[in-house]
Amino acid sequence: MRVGSHVSIRNGYLGAAKQAVANQASAFQYFPKNPRSLSVKSFDHDDALSCKEFCGQNDIQSVAHTPYSTSLTPSKDKVELTYASLLNDLEIADACGSIGVVVHFGNQISDVDPLASYHLMLEMLNRVLSDWGGSCKILLENNAGTKGGLGTTLEELVQVRNLCDYPEKIGFCLDTCHAFASGLWNGENTGGVIAKGEELGYWRDLDVIHLNNSKYPTGSKKDRHANIFKNGYITEKQLELFVMSSALRNVPLILETPDDEGIAHKDEIQTLMQTWGKKD
Numbered sequence: 001m002r003v004g005s006h007v008s009i010r011n012g013y014l015g016a017a018k019q020a021v022a023n024q025a026s027a028f029q030y031f032p033k034n035p036r037s038l039s040v041k042s043f044d045h046d047d048a049l050s051c052k053e054f055c056g057q058n059d060i061q062s063v064a065h066t067p068y069s070t071s072l073t074p075s076k077d078k079v080e081l082t083y084a085s086l087l088n089d090l091e092i093a094d095a096c097g098s099i100g101v102v103v104h105f106g107n108q109i110s111d112v113d114p115l116a117s118y119h120l121m122l123e124m125l126n127r128v129l130s131d132w133g134g135s136c137k138i139l140l141e142n143n144a145g146t147k148g149g150l151g152t153t154l155e156e157l158v159q160v161r162n163l164c165d166y167p168e169k170i171g172f173c174l175d176t177c178h179a180f181a182s183g184l185w186n187g188e189n190t191g192g193v194i195a196k197g198e199e200l201g202y203w204r205d206l207d208v209i210h211l212n213n214s215k216y217p218t219g220s221k222k223d224r225h226a227n228i229f230k231n232g233y234i235t236e237k238q239l240e241l242f243v244m245s246s247a248l249r250n251v252p253l254i255l256e257t258p259d260d261e262g263i264a265h266k267d268e269i270q271t272l273m274q275t276w277g278k279k280d
Helices: 012-022 045-058 076-095 116-130 155-165 176-182 190-200 237-243 263-277
Strands: 003-006 026-031 063-064 100-104 135-140 170-175 204-210 253-255
Touching: 003 176, 003 263, 012 026, 012 045, 012 063, 026 253, 045 063, 045 076, 063 076, 063 190, 076 100, 076 116, 100 170, 116 135, 116 155, 116 263, 135 155, 135 204, 155 190, 170 176, 176 204, 190 237, 204 237, 253 263
Parallel strands: 003 026, 003 253, 026 063, 063 100, 100 135, 135 170, 170 204, 204 253
Antiparallel strands: none
């Protein structure tokens, strides 16, 4: 079982990888640049290469996450910024040897045309990926149901990938809190969700899991993460049955849980490994 958490790049990309090792993690996630900016970053290629080599030597997998303001359905004044920023994120993540770059599914942009958002997403994905030749993938993340409720079903995620001109350059990131908040997975329908994912081929292209509990009940459409073992509405058993199922169990688990509410990521990782790591 690979498990880790989101870490800071304040000490560079190699520093982030070393922090993951200090946390006793075998995977980690990072922002490739300022998480509040769509600017293009001139990054230290030597630092990125050192990160890649260090991860290989220590058997660690990494994944990047786009800045908060990144959207696959950008407003007209942010189309060019988003295009350049996404390519920049892919370049940095590829240099660091990462699996991919996590991008949130797009939002509803029209009350008149329900397909407008999907068309814009496909335009953005096709444009970016037509200019991208690296091995790092874009990883579409399911939404919690806010801002129009798009990206809450496995069917949507798979269909956008299938309709893209470059499906081989797209994978998926499943956020357990988002799935719970949207009602896609309510903790009791694990078998049905797994069966649906198998039918659609979703699990085949699942590259990373954001392992988060939820501070609100299922169907709330509120994206508020809680720690795995405290203050959450998802029980430990429900999470275990889901992420340790045969369809998901070999996918890296990345904690995006609070690390300032009584349990640090290092301790949470250690507890997860002790409770789930040795189970067949």
